[in-house]
Amino acid sequence: MKRGFAPDEYRARLDRAQARMNDESLGAILLTTEPDVRYFTGYLTRFWESPSRPWFVILPASGLPIAVIPSIGAALMAQTWITDIRTWSAPDPADDGVTLLADALREVVGPSGGAVGVPSGPETHLRMPLGDYELLQAASGLNFTHDYGITASLRAVKSEAEIAKIAHICTIATRAFDRVAQIACEGVALSRVFRDFQRLLLEEGADWVPYLAGGAGPDGYGDVISPARDSALLRGDVMMLDTGAVWDGYFCDFDRNFAIGPASDQAKRAHAQLSDAVLAGEAAARPGARASDVFAAMAAITGGGEGAGRLGHGLGMQLTEGLSLTAQDHSELRPGMVITLEPGVVTGPDRLMVAEENIVIREGGAERLTRFSGKTLPVL
């Protein structure tokens, strides 16, 4: 599996963005977050973990993107297809790139008089200090508005090269899940299982593991977002591990449930019901269907329990991105969208079990990216 993308891929992304920008009379789009910058440039580094420096990429209405970035990133950015790279020595308490960015935006937008679009819709944030954003608006004298969801809508439909990367990390994580019996059984602390499962993911080929959650308890767990406890797994527990591991910047996001010792009838029933719900979601996940249709198909099996708060979501360059499988989200499924199917079943007071699988929407329907876990709850 080759890392990175061919320059054509970035060119195509830019072309699609520029067509939409022209429709909306945007003079430029200003990008500030890791996935948005990476989507249009290929700039991949874990250095975003440091909040100390802002990073900017300008998509002009025509012509090539401009990177306005801290000088520490210049060498790595120069390895991408981006050629116009403007740098400053960050962090600079007097002017942390604001003047450089304002000048670049004026240069790009000036002739057209169009507005600068900034991603402002669901799941977005502006990754620069609010104080600097105000300075930028004043210094540039330009009109700032939202990006009309252009960035998000482009990212929602994956190319074949993107799908291949997601499929690759799904395969890696599947191999790690196949080895859980090596690290988990009655008496082992859940926190140790979390550590060791991250190790298995790395051994099987994940670049890194940005996300791991899960839980354990009799016939289910209390929630799906808590850090692991140091207490030991007990006979009769159901343990769940849910990982967002990454290969070349693309995520998988799926989980597996395991019974510690023989499973109770209730846990077995719940697991089978989750499997049925996943299959119902898979059948409903066809081009033209709405996110809410896939939600309804799964909720009909599980009795409407929301489980993890929604019954699935898009994924790709982020652990979760794009549509939500809820009753309220009527986004249309399109070929190339990658989503999770994540039904939940309530198994007791403050107890639930959750399943999660990953699929890609194809012309003919859903194609599996994970090897579905099936009805039978595995026993450790």
Added chain:
Amino acid sequence: MKRGFAPDEYRARLDRAQARMNDESLGAILLTTEPDVRYFTGYLTRFWESPSRPWFVILPASGLPIAVIPSIGAALMAQTWITDIRTWSAPDPADDGVTLLADALREVVGPSGGAVGVPSGPETHLRMPLGDYELLQAASGLNFTHDYGITASLRAVKSEAEIAKIAHICTIATRAFDRVAQIACEGVALSRVFRDFQRLLLEEGADWVPYLAGGAGPDGYGDVISPARDSALLRGDVMMLDTGAVWDGYFCDFDRNFAIGPASDQAKRAHAQLSDAVLAGEAAARPGARASDVFAAMAAITGGGEGAGRLGHGLGMQLTEGLSLTAQDHSELRPGMVITLEPGVVTGPDRLMVAEENIVIREGGAERLTRFSGKTLPVL
């Protein structure tokens, strides 16, 4: 080492914030990011990896914090010292917590008429969609302003309990670095070393590894932020690994250099020079000194090469936070600040070597949190 903090610790943080808020006539502070929310609540989860849901905490000018969060987080937030927890079912495309938050802010600020402070200075961002922020301002009818740096200045000085957690993860990472000979030698791909080093960190007790960078090349490396290449380590390379690993939500951030096969005289000299620079920085890092003084002490040894762009920075709940060791940053060092000393030496065209150690500022001077690497470049 115990996880979490006693409620007294959070109470003290809140008291200090409220004293400063009263000085600035703020009616409330609105927090939206993971470290800011965690600092005042203890809310710790890797679920922030998902960008789909905003999270809010309100610090009132008097009284206890209010969490305004997605319902999926209610159970975990209820395990913290926070008692006023208001939830909505997120993501909600019609109103993603905006009305609930506006109502809570009006309730808190209404009587005083004070403004709502939002962290807006260096290293901050607003973790909610800009579009929703505009709706919030309109819906609440309140005056929004910056937080006068209150949040950042409180977080910059660590309590003994915080320092103990940072020391703990430094010790864990030191043990992992002591095992690098088990995973790296001539012929091994750097990308494999990166994977295996993350595994060692987990085996030694890190909860997770948000950051790993490094490089390898003859007498040094090209930059310190690139992902690992799949090409093999060669005899004569200097390899550097720089990790930000986490225990209970607190980071270490330091690196180690290794020669692959016998080190060249130039690499040996550079490593010794880096060690001297670290010691000069350590000696200068006393209460009352400025960040720029520590920078100057190290730059005098290295000849002013900026290496990683600055010669160190604060750390704690984030990989980098607070002051920067640059000529421009005149922040005063205070007891309880935890910083890195990170000098760099240019070893050739587009080549450098960087050292990094972690210290805490005490009344009497610097106290080491890492076991300093010393002058001798280890050979693998």
